[in-house]
Amino acid sequence: MTNPSQHLKTAEIEKISHLEYFNIGVSVDCVIFCYDDKQLKVLLIRSDLEEFSGLNSLLGDLVRPDEDIDNASYRILKERTGMDDVYLEQVQAFGAIDRHPSGRVITIAYYSLIDIKNHRLQLDNNELNWYPVSQIRKMAFDHKLIIDSCLKRLQDQILDNPIVFNLLPHKFSLRELQELYEAILGVKLDRRNFRKKIAIKDWLEDVGEMEEDVPHRPGKLYSLKAEYRKKPNRHKIPAPKALTS
Amino acid sequence: MTNPSQHLKTAEIEKISHLEYFNIGVSVDCVIFCYDDKQLKVLLIRSDLEEFSGLNSLLGDLVRPDEDIDNASYRILKERTGMDDVYLEQVQAFGAIDRHPSGRVITIAYYSLIDIKNHRLQLDNNELNWYPVSQIRKMAFDHKLIIDSCLKRLQDQILDNPIVFNLLPHKFSLRELQELYEAILGVKLDRRNFRKKIAIKDWLEDVGEMEEDVPHRPGKLYSLKAEYRKKPNRHKIPAPKALTS
DNA sequence: CCTTAATGTGTAAAAAGTACATATCTTCGA
DNA sequence: TCGAAGATATGTACTTTTTACACATTAAGG
Numbered sequence: 048m049t050n051p052s053q054h055l056k057t058a059e060i061e062k063i064s065h066l067e068y069f070n071i072g073v074s075v076d077c078v079i080f081c082y083d084d085k086q087l088k089v090l091l092i093r094s095d096l097e098e099f100s101g102l103n104s105l106l107g108d109l110v111r112p113d114e115d116i117d118n119a120s121y122r123i124l125k126e127r128t129g130m131d132d133v134y135l136e137q138v139q140a141f142g143a144i145d146r147h148p149s150g151r152v153i154t155i156a157y158y159s160l161i162d163i164k165n166h167r168l169q170l171d172n173n174e175l176n177w178y179p180v181s182q183i184r185k186m187a188f189d190h191k192l193i194i195d196s197c198l199k200r201l202q203d204q205i206l207d208n209p210i211v212f213n214l215l216p217h218k219f220s221l222r223e224l225q226e227l228y229e230a231i232l233g234v235k236l237d238r239r240n241f242r243k244k245i246a247i248k249d250w251l252e253d254v255g256e257m258e259e260d261v262p263h264r265p266g267k268l269y270s271l272k273a274e275y276r277k278k279p280n281r282h283k284i285p286a287p288k289a290l291t292s
Numbered sequence: 293m294t295n296p297s298q299h300l301k302t303a304e305i306e307k308i309s310h311l312e313y314f315n316i317g318v319s320v321d322c323v324i325f326c327y328d329d330k331q332l333k334v335l336l337i338r339s340d341l342e343e344f345s346g347l348n349s350l351l352g353d354l355v356r357p358d359e360d361i362d363n364a365s366y367r368i369l370k371e372r373t374g375m376d377d378v379y380l381e382q383v384q385a386f387g388a389i390d391r392h393p394s395g396r397v398i399t400i401a402y403y404s405l406i407d408i409k410n411h412r413l414q415l416d417n418n419e420l421n422w423y424p425v426s427q428i429r430k431m432a433f434d435h436k437l438i439i440d441s442c443l444k445r446l447q448d449q450i451l452d453n454p455i456v457f458n459l460l461p462h463k464f465s466l467r468e469l470q471e472l473y474e475a476i477l478g479v480k481l482d483r484r485n486f487r488k489k490i491a492i493k494d495w496l497e498d499v500g501e502m503e504e505d506v507p508h509r510p511g512k513l514y515s516l517k518a519e520y521r522k523k524p525n526r527h528k529i530p531a532p533k534a535l536t537s
Numbered sequence: 538c539c540t541t542a543a544t545g546t547g548t549a550a551a552a553a554g555t556a557c558a559t560a561t562c563t564t565c566g567a
Numbered sequence: 568t569c570g571a572a573g574a575t576a577t578g579t580a581c582t583t584t585t586t587a588c589a590c591a592t593t594a595a596g597g
Contacts, residue, residue, distance in 0.1 A: 110387070139382055139384050140382065140400045142355070143361075
């Protein structure tokens with residue numbers, strides 16, 4: 048009737064850590080969304096595992112023992128995209144026994160929203176590319192499942208929380224915003240009803256400018272009100288804590 | 293630009309598993325809800341860690357290397373309550389560096405809904421008890437945070453999904469159901485509007501019986517329609533898979 | 538048999554969501 | 568420079584959902 052995970056004293060951890068319990072790897076996988084060419088896209092990399100040759104996988108890495116899991120996902124994002132002020136949110140853990148062909152690795156899935164226009168990242172590396180979510184089929188590992196879970200979470204959140212603006216430039220037109228919602232939700236929306244709904248939320252302010260270089264009548268530009276634009280916490284990597292091992 | 297978690301070949305895993313990366317423990321913690329005495333309660337155990345002396349903690353355990361994380365939470369529930377056909381759902385992982393005083397342990401939180409009336413479990417062990425959610429203050433580890441997250445998830449789900457019935461006996465009155473919703477959501481509901489809303493969902497069927505032994509006019513009894521009563525998947529513990537270690 | 542305490546039920550008003558059409562502005566090409 | 572094309576901007580009637588609210592009925596208990 049006691050709880051082994053509580054029971055562990057320092058000495059005991061040392062004793063068993065290299066035996067049964069601590070033989071599980073923990074990784075973080077990031078579903079990095081962007082909005083480009085009127086499509087919701089995800090950043091994927093060609094898998095370098097033989098078992099998954101020809102398939103893509105998410106960006107991920109093992110969590111370091113002295114690293115918070117949120118920080119691990121920020122680190123991956125920073126390493127891959129160079130960006131560090133991004134929206135990131137944990138979705139859930141995936142822990143099927145055979146999800147990793149090389150051993151037991153439990154992964155924690157995060158999704159991220161970035162503005163591709165502001166941060167043009169170097170994709171010279173042709174192993175790393177953006178793929179439209181709607182066209183993603185087979186993936187390495189359980190990554191298709193992870194993407195689906197993250198997309199669903201995103202869809203559930205955009206109606207109540209002003210988060211999609213992380214996918215857009217600072218200034219945008221209502222048409223762009225509507226097309227983004229349509230891309231995420233996978234439905235067509237009525238323009239007048241959409242504008243009414245957005246107006247009620249009172250998230251936006253008119254920046255007093257108009258679209259430029261569009262081949263039609265330009266629309267007004269808006270931006271998210273500052274009060275909703277709160278930066279995510281700075282995720283400094285803290286000094287390593289003295290560990291027991 | 294490569295992904296260490298993918299890179300791992302069997303030999304490499306063996307080489308590093310006892311070094312840096314695999315020195316993280318993975319546990320599962322269960323927020324086991326029941327409904328009793330018109331209150332939502334959680335099953336807690338007195339912590340046996342010195343650091344948390346006098347505090348309660350959730351029921352949890354380390355995940356075994358050959359065990360699916362969902363199965364780990366079922367195992368804990370089975371061990372602690374004797375029940376194995378329960379509603380269980382993962383919420384998220386908690387992975388702050390210093391959340392466990394004895395070392396690095398990442399935990400995955402689940403919540404569970406059980407009907408205390410049907411399965412009277414032996415609480416002779418006075419280290420293990422039910423506590424009203426509304427009265428829980430300080431907890432061992434980050435378990436207060438975990439309980440709050442699980443409660444929020446539960447609150448978000450009960451309006452759309454017929455899951456609260458896992459907390460009730462097979463037959464129940466609409467008053468009992470309403471009181472349960474009130475206990476979970478922490479608000480008072482209007483009786484007529486509540487009944488209308490439940491009627492629209494069409495989840496219930498009249499069992500043709502009345503309450504008994506109540507000190508007032510008895511109400512009709514209802515039960516959840518069979519089509520919504522789908523048992524959770526049987527979670528057999530699978531044969532251990534050959535592992536690399 | 539009278540009191541108490543709960544069950545059971547409907548309607549009107551307000552709010553939110555949906556369907557839908559016309560005038561205006563800018564570009565572009567004839 | 569004029570007209571056509573294509574997008575912006577906007578309001579209203581209709582439907583659905585949500586909310587607020589009161590009274591007759593039933594069984595238990597003294």
